[in-house]
Amino acid sequence: IYAILFTLEMAIRFIAAGCRNYLIGPEWYWNWLDLLVVIPAWVELITDFMEHGENVSSGASNFRILRVLRITRMLHVIRSVRLIRVIHAFRELILSILDTTRQLGWAMILLLLIIYSFSILFTDAVSNEQLTDPQRLDLSNAQQYFGGVFIACETLFRACLSGFDWVDAADALKPVGEVWVQLFHIYVAFCSFAVLNVITGVFVNSAIKTREKDHETLVLHVQKFKDLVGKIWNKLDTSGDGQLTITEFEQMFKDPDMQAFFEAIEVNAVDASTLFDSLDADGDHLVSYEEFCQRCTQLHGSARAVDLFALTQQNGKVWDEVLSLKTQQQESTECLKFISQILMQHMGDPMLCVQVS
Missing domain, CATH: 1.20.58 (Methane Monooxygenase Hydroxylase; Chain G, domain 1)
Structure with missing residues (x-):
């Protein structure tokens, strides 16, 4: 088959x-x-x-x-x-897992280095205690958990991943010294609360970035956004003529679905008139479906660095034009003063001189 x-x-x-x-x-x-x-x-x-x-x-x-x-x-x-x-959701899961494999390798190397460092400390402490008094019988449990570097690494690896009850391994260090018991507690706390949580955060961040960079995911999000805009437009355009007036917009502005839509696209509108002016691209006091889609897409989300940079560039150009106009105005004023002085000299009218001055 x-x-x-x-x-x-x-x-x-x-x-x-x-x-x-x-x-x-x-x-x-x-x-x-x-x-x-x-x-x-x-x-x-x-x-x-x-x-x-x-x-x-x-x-x-x-x-x-x-x-x-x-x-x-x-x-x-x-x-x-x-x-x-x-299957979009399954695809995102597979891509996230594949993308985190590189971070997984470095995370395991970091974890193994930490485990290896602590295992040397604990193994050396148990070995020195055993060499000091070879006849001691209370070190049998310590030898079981920390009798060698490999055994100690295995014990520490299981302890940080909850592979066994690490209290037994901690109690086995009591004959060696209370300091080593507390050091073991510090190791468990450090690995559990710091190392593993940081590794988890790195994995989550990598998965989020993979999802954001995926082309098909971006296309799907854009399509969903367009579908949502289309549904809102059908609700706004009560007349069905394909043009939205300020009256229709003000009537639907307080609608809960409208408020939820603008909150979803992160558009904080103070009043209906201000938002309508933002949606009206050509300034004809009418908003078409194309204008509504285009403006909603542009207003969607917070300002990005490129938007702020473009705004700064435009402000700089406007400021340069203002300074240029100011210079031209000053030159024109000086020219008018010069012409006035010439006229006063030829006319010889003292009253005109007083008025001009």
Whole structure:
């Protein structure tokens, strides 16, 4: 059944894509994987059919071939990875796990270094105590948990991951000294509250960044946002003419769904008039569906660094223009004063001189 279904699927995709695109197209690796799955499946079916017509000895010789061919069934598991692209939540989970493998390696190295350092301390303390008095019998438990570096590493690893009740290991250090018991407590607290929590935070942060950088996730979020904007627009446009007036907007501004929508896109509107002016891109006192979608997308979220930088650049240009106008105005004033002085000299009117001055 699997062979027939996979063959039909492969044939349909081969006819739809064509020979060239199927074998060397953008998804050539999946198509070649289909071939590696389907061909051994048919070989196995043919071998099974031929086996029924032969004797037991030949069937026994073919058993080795069947055993090798059945290994190819594991490729069905790899082939099913293609479905991950359809199941979005499962796909995000797999990508997050794969992306955190690099952080996992460094986290394990850090944890092993900490465990190795503490294991040397505890092993050295127990060994020195044993060498001081070889006849002591109360060090048997300490030898059990810290008799060597490897044993101590194993004990400390289990202790920080709750692999066993670490109280027994701590009590085993009492004959060595109370200082070592407290040091063991410090190790457990440090690993449990600091190291493991930091590692967990790194994993979570890495998973979040992976989700944010994933192209298909971004496309899905944009599509969901557009669908939400479309639903709100249908509720706002009560007249159904595709244009939103200030009257319609003010009537729906206090609606709970509207307030929830603007809170979701992080738009803090003081009043309906101010928000309507922000949505009206061309200033014609009417908001179309395209303007509403465009403005909601632009107003969505908090200001980014690029937005602040662009605003700073625009303010700088405006300030330069203001200074230029100020300079031109001063030059014009000086020119007018000069012209006035010339006129006063030619007219010789003292009253005009007084008025101009």
